[in-house]
Each structure stands twice: as structure tokens, then as C-alpha cells.
Amino acid sequence: MKSLPYLLFLCLSSWSPVDCAADGNGYLMYADFWCDVRSTEPQQVEYLIDWYFNKEYMMQYNSTVGDWTGFTAAGLVTASLFNKDEHDVLQRKVEKQLICVDHVAMVLKVIEDNIVEPSVTLLETAGRGPDTMLVCSAYDFYPKLIRVTWLRNGREVTSGVTFSDTVSNGDWTYQLHSYLEFRPGRRDRVSCTVEHVGLSEPKIYHWDSSVGRSEVGFVVGGVGALLLGAVVLSSGLIKYRRASSSPL
Ligand SMILES: *[C@@H]1O[C@H](CO)[C@@H](O)[C@H](O)[C@H]1NC(C)=O
Secondary structure (H helix, E strand, O other): OOOHHHHHHHHHOOOOOEEOOOOOOOOEEEEEEEEEEOOOOHHHEEEEEEEEEOOEEEEEEEOOOOEEEEOOHHHHHHHHHHHHOHHHHHHHHHHHHHHHHHHHHHHHHHHHHOOEOOEEEEEEEEOOOOOEEEEEEEEEEEOOOOEEEEEEOOEEEOOOEEEOOOEEOOOOOEEEEEEEEEOOOOOOEEEEEEEOOOOOOOEEEEEEHHHHHHHHHHHHHHHHHHHHHHHHHHHHHHHHHHHHHOOO
């Protein structure tokens, strides 16, 4: 504890995050500055500073509280010093305005100007054994935040659901794939819902197990008609051959 005032002095005398080397191993002080923006109303915006010394969470500034709170011996002392310092009090107010109000408004505007809504596909592939796999894919959207959910007969499903990472396309846009593996019943209605800031309302994509079956029926019917056609045609050909080969 003897070296503590020395360390504090060393670190506090330099303002920016700095390596306060006091011995061979060094000491590290760093701070996280962050904004909690629940709405763009400046009163609702919270500015926070998490202050660490040697990986120890030392103190925090919270703009809603309006001052610093210490969590360690050094943190308690430093927090009370900062709270009495009118320059520090003013500086944090200015920082809140600059970082959390002005800068966040600027960043939000840039994001808003570049919103791209996702284009979505819902495909069916084979799952394991008798299972079916549905793949709901959202392509080329910005910003990154997106929500994809599944409904089966009106109820949200989470079991059998997996997601890919939201991957970058190399430009500023992203893609995400969600997979639902399940054993379809006779009349299952499944849908994939996509929510994104680029969509004015959630978009819903449907899959119906009976559609799959009637398509199979359609194919069977088509093949049957073809076979029937072939039989009629070949019997016609045989008759024609007989007719043409019979001597006149
Ligand atoms: C900041 O302080 C306010 C008021 O006490 C509290 O509601 C809020 O949760 C604090 N924020 C954080 C991130 O701790």
C-alpha cells in the first residue's frame, strides 16, 4: 500500500490512458467511455466512464448520477477528489454533450442514410432422416442488427433452430441464415419472420407442408398422363404400321 500514492500520482498526472510503469511488470490504467442511448432525447442519454487500474475496476462516472463512484480504496479517494473538482465536473458535462449527444446523432444519421432492407428467401431442403430443413436467408442488409424468428402453426419455435453468424459481404452489407429442422406433420404451417430497421413492418414468409404434398401429387398425375399418352401413341403407331404393311 506504501507505493499507492506514488502510483496514483503517476497515473493521474497524465490524463489519457497510459502505461504507468512503476516496475519491470508495469502498471496499466485505462478507461472505457460509453453512451447508453435509449432515445435521442439528450436527457435520456447516459454517459459512462469505467475506470480500471491493473485490471481492477476502480471507479465509474455516471452522468445520470452526475458524479464518480469509487469501488476500491484508490477509487474511493480518486472519486471524491474528482467530485470536488469543478473542472472535472464541467469537463464530464461537455464530454457527454460531445460524445454521446452530438457524435451519436451524427453516427445515427450516417446509418439512416445507408439503410438497406434485407432480401429474403425461404427454401426447403432435406434434413436428417424423415426431417425437413427450412432455410430462411436474409441478404444484403445494413445495418447489421436483424431478427429472424420461426412460427410453427402460430407458435414460436426455438428447438431445432440454428443461426449462421451475421457475416459481412465485403462491402458494408451483411447476410444471415437461419435453419429450422423438424419433422413435418400432415398440415404444418411454418413461417419465418424477419425484422430489420429497413422494413416498415416485419416480413413473413410461409411454408406449408400440404403444398409440398400436392406438388408430389401433381408430378404423379403428370407422369401418369405422359405414360397414358405414350400407350395411346404406341398403339396408334402399331395400328398405323399394321395398316401400312398390310398389302393393298
Ligand atoms: C446510472 O445511474 C442511474 C441512476 O442511478 C441508474 O439508473 C443507471 O442504471 C446507471 N447506469 C449504469 C450503466 O450503471
